[in-house]
Every structure is written in C-alpha cells, then in structure tokens.
Amino acid sequence: MGWVLGLVALTAVAAVTFYAYYLMSRVLDHCEANGRRHIRFRELAADVLGSGWVFYLVVTVQTAINAGITIGSILLAADCLQIMYSNLAPNGSLKLYHFIIVVAVVLSFLSQLPSFHSLRYINLGSLLLSFGYTVLVSAACIRAGASSNLPVKDYSLSSSKSEKTLNAFLSISILASVFGNGILPEIQATLAPPAAGKMMKALVLCYTVVFLTFYFPAITGYWAFGNQVQSNVLQSLMPDEGPSLAPTWLIGLAVVLVLLQLLAIALVYSQVAYEIMEKNSADAASGLFSRRNLVPRVLLRTAYVASCAFMAAMLPFFGDIVGVVGAFGFIPLDFVLPVVMYNMAIAPPRRSPVYLANVAIMIVFTGVSLVGAFASVRKLVLDAGQFKLFSSIVVN
Numbered sequence: 001m002g003w004v005l006g007l008v009a010l011t012a013v014a015a016v017t018f019y020a021y022y023l024m025s026r027v028l029d030h031c032e033a034n035g036r037r038h039i040r041f042r043e044l045a046a047d048v049l050g051s052g053w054v055f056y057l058v059v060t061v062q063t064a065i066n067a068g069i070t071i072g073s074i075l076l077a078a079d080c081l082q083i084m085y086s087n088l089a090p091n092g093s094l095k096l097y098h099f100i101i102v103v104a105v106v107l108s109f110l111s112q113l114p115s116f117h118s119l120r121y122i123n124l125g126s127l128l129l130s131f132g133y134t135v136l137v138s139a140a141c142i143r144a145g146a147s148s149n150l151p152v153k154d155y156s157l158s159s160s161k162s163e164k165t166l167n168a169f170l171s172i173s174i175l176a177s178v179f180g181n182g183i184l185p186e187i188q189a190t191l192a193p194p195a196a197g198k199m200m201k202a203l204v205l206c207y208t209v210v211f212l213t214f215y216f217p218a219i220t221g222y223w224a225f226g227n228q229v230q231s232n233v234l235q236s237l238m239p240d241e242g243p244s245l246a247p248t249w250l251i252g253l254a255v256v257l258v259l260l261q262l263l264a265i266a267l268v269y270s271q272v273a274y275e276i277m278e279k280n281s282a283d284a285a286s287g288l289f290s291r292r293n294l295v296p297r298v299l300l301r302t303a304y305v306a307s308c309a310f311m312a313a314m315l316p317f318f319g320d321i322v323g324v325v326g327a328f329g330f331i332p333l334d335f336v337l338p339v340v341m342y343n344m345a346i347a348p349p350r351r352s353p354v355y356l357a358n359v360a361i362m363i364v365f366t367g368v369s370l371v372g373a374f375a376s377v378r379k380l381v382l383d384a385g386q387f388k389l390f391s392s393i394v395v396n
Contacts, residue, residue, distance in 0.1 A: 001167070001171050007219075009168075009171065010214065010215070013175040014210065017179040017335070018203060019361075020334055020335055020338040020339060020361070021181065021184055021199075021203055021334075022203060023338045023341075024185070024342070025184070025203070026342065027338070027342055027345045027346065028185060031044065031048070038189075040272075041062060041182070041183065041333070042055050042056075042062065043185075044341070045057075045341065048341040049340070058333070059276065061182075061328070062182055062183070062272055063276065064328065065182045065325055066182075066270060069177075069325065070107075070266045070270055071311050071312045072321050073262040073269075074103050074104060076258075077099075077258075077263065077266075079096070079099075080255045080258055081103070082096055083232075083235060083251070084251065084252060087244065100312050103259075103263075107267070107305050108301065111270055111304075111305055112297065123264065123268065126264035126265070129257045129258075129260050130209065131209075131212070133261060134213045136254045137221070137254055138217055139250075140246035140254070141237070142224070143246060144225075144236075144237055145223055149242060149243055150225075150245065153223075153224075154226045157227070166371075167375070169368065169371045170375040170379055172368055173322075173324075173331070176334070176372075177323070177329075178214065179210070179334075180329070180330030180331075180333070181330075182269075182334060183269070183271075217233060221233045234254060234255065234258075274304070277300045278296065278297060278300060315380075317380060317383050320376065320379050323372070323375070323380075324377065327369055327375075331365055331368060332369055336365055339361050339362050340358075
C-alpha cells in the first residue's frame with residue numbers, strides 16, 4: 001500500500017479494533033450487571049442478537065480463526081527454524097516439513113496445559129519476547145538499510161489499478177488478522193469480577209505494546225527493503241543470494257524469540273478449540289488430571305495440532321492464510337459484530353454520534369470483508385497454481 005496508505009491503514013485498523021474491543025467490553029459489563037455473565041463469545045452473541053444460528057455461526061468463525069492462527073504459527077515457526085538451519089548448513093538435507101514436525105511435537109506437548117489461566121506465565125513471557133524481537137529486528141533492519149550490500153530500494157506499487165486495489169484489500173485483511181483477537185470475552189472472563197474498568201486498562205496497556213511492536217518493525221522493514229520485503233522479515237535479512245545483512249548471533253536470537261512467541265500465540269488461540277472439542281469428552285466430576293480426563297485431552301489436542309501441522313505442510317502460503325483468516329474471520333468477529341451488539345444491547349439514540357459511527361463501521365468493514373475475501377482467495381488460488389503442494393519454501 002506504500003508509505004502513506006500503509007501507515008494510514010495500520011493506524012485506522014488499530015483505532016477501530018481498540019474502539020470495537022472497548023464496546024464489546026461495555027456489552028459484557030452490561031450483560032453482567034443484568035445477571036447474565038458471559039465467558040464465551042458465542043454465548044454473548046447469541047444472548048444479544050437473540051438467535052440460535054448466531055451461536056453456531058460464531059462457533060464456526062472462532063474455530064476457523066483458531067485453526068488458521070495455529071496453522072500460520074506452526075508454519076512461520078518452522079520457517080524461522082529453516083532460515084537459521086540454511087544459514088548454518090547451506091547444503092543441508094532437511095526440508096520445511098521436517099521443521100513443521102519439530103514445531104508440532106513441541107506444541108503438542110505444551111498444549112496439554114489445561115486452561116487459559118494456566119497460560120498466564122506464558123503470556124507474560126510472550127510480552128517480553130515481543131519487546132525483545134522488536135528491538136532486534138528493528139535494529140537489524142536499520143543496519144541493513146544503511147548497508148552498501150543492499151540492492152536499490154524500490155517503493156513503487158503495481159501499475160495495474162485492479163491489482164493495486166486487490167492488493168490493498170488483501171493488505172487490510174492481513175492487518176485485520178494482525179490486530180484481530182476473536183477471544184476477548186474469554187479473556188475478560190479471567191478477570192476477577194467486577195471486570196468493569198479493568199478491561200479498559202488492559203486495552204490501553206495492550207495497545208501501548210502494539211504501538212511499539214507493530215510500528216517499529218513495519219517502518220524499519222519497509223524502509224530497508226521497500227516492496228521486496230518478505231512477510232517474514234528474517235528472510236529479507238538473510239537472502240538466498242549474497243551475504244547476510246545482519247550478524248548471525250542477532251538472527252539466531254531473533255529466531256529463538258519469535259519461535260517461543262509463536263508457540264505462545266498458538267497455545268492461546270488453541271484454547272477455544274480445545275474447549276469446544278472437550279465439551280463432551282471431559283467429566284467434571286473427575287479430577288483435571290485423572291485418567292478419565294487426561295487420556296481424551298491428550299488424544300484430542302494432539303490430533304488437533306497434528307491436523308494443523310499437516311495443513312501447514314501442505315499449503316505453506318503464510319501471507320495468503322493470514323489474509324483469508326482476516327477476511328473471513330477477524331473482520332466479521334472483531335470489526336462488525338461488536339458494533340452491532342453494542343447498538344442492540346446498549347441501544348444508544350439512533351441519531352447519536354456513537355450509533356451512527358457504529359453503523360458506518362459495520363457498513364464499511366462488511367464491504368472490506370467481502371472484497372478482502374475475494375482478494376485473499378484469489379491470491380491463494382494463484383499461489384497454489386504456481387507452487388506445488390508440500391513445497392519446501394514458504395510462499396509470501
């Protein structure tokens with residue numbers, strides 16, 4: 001999207017998601033004040049919108065988001081391992097799917113943590129990892145951008161107006177995945193009641209971290225590599241041809257940080273899928289770690305991770321997957337539904353600025369979702385036709 005539109009889109013999506021999450025938190029507080037405390041997105045949507053089909057729609061979208069994020073996390077983690085491996089052993093025989101298996105095995109082991117609450121220390125570690133990765137990658141991009149070994153920077157966009165338009169909507173879909181949450185009610189449910197006011201503090205803290213960890217790599221990465229920057233900027237720092245543009249120790253440390261961060265992301269987003277799968281298999285009367293609950297949990301969660309790993313190996317199209325998840329999942333769930341639920345639950349006056357702003361957001365992002373879905377699927381089909389399944393490289 002270029003410098004101006006890219007930064008405007010990044011800021012606009014950040015502002016809309018912050019606003020939407022604030023509204024959703026208000027709806028949750030409103031329902032709780034009326035004796036209806038919800039700990040799941042699907043239950044909140046069904047209560048406010050008053051339709052049984054909404055429950056299953058949200059379940060379907062949430063499950064698709066969780067699967068897409070897990071697939072993308074496994075794929076990107078394996079890609080980082082492959083980047084480091086190819087630098088240490090340029091003629092090595094290991095392929096991308098070998099690293100996908102390694103990541104899946106580790107994730108299967110960690111996924112046995114039973115609940116959101118048990119992930120609190122992993123989430124804290126994830127926060128620190130985000131800061132560490134941001135500092136390392138931004139510094140490496142600044143160093144690379146000032147290097148004489150770097151090709152001439154090109155910030156031009158596609159000359160085709162249709163291609164430029166579709167790329168813009170694809171980019172917005174990807175940004176929706178970047179800023180998307182999809183599990184805010186489940187997160188707010190972990191706060192000790194009353195939760196009113198606490199979520200706003202959490203959102204302010206979250207978006208302070210977001211500003212540092214999203215803007216710095218985006219700006220430094222695009223400044224250094226222009227329109228040739230890869231979706232995984234580590235690939236740009238370690239090109240297939242020519243010398244590495246960052247010290248090996250820095251790349252190695254960044255790989256470790258992002259690998260651990262991706263494992264944490266996959267663990268968090270898998271929890272909703274696990275809860276849905278284990279609804280009928282778990283026995284509340286038995287202990288959490290009893291054989292009756294432990295065996296089904298291990299089997300179901302391992303099978304889920306294995307399925308996601310298989311999809312990651314079969315369709316290694318990271319940017320395309322993120323775009324599809326954003327268009328079909330995050331935009332409806334995090335941009336459209338919160339404003340609709342607020343207007344229905346809180347019922348502000350129809351001519352008030354809040355009501356009109358919510359309607360505008362609903363209309364605009366419904367359109368963005370439709371066009372973004374077309375652009376994302378189109379890109380996925382084009383890449384699937386150009387690259388064979390189970391490719392040994394990650395396609396942007």
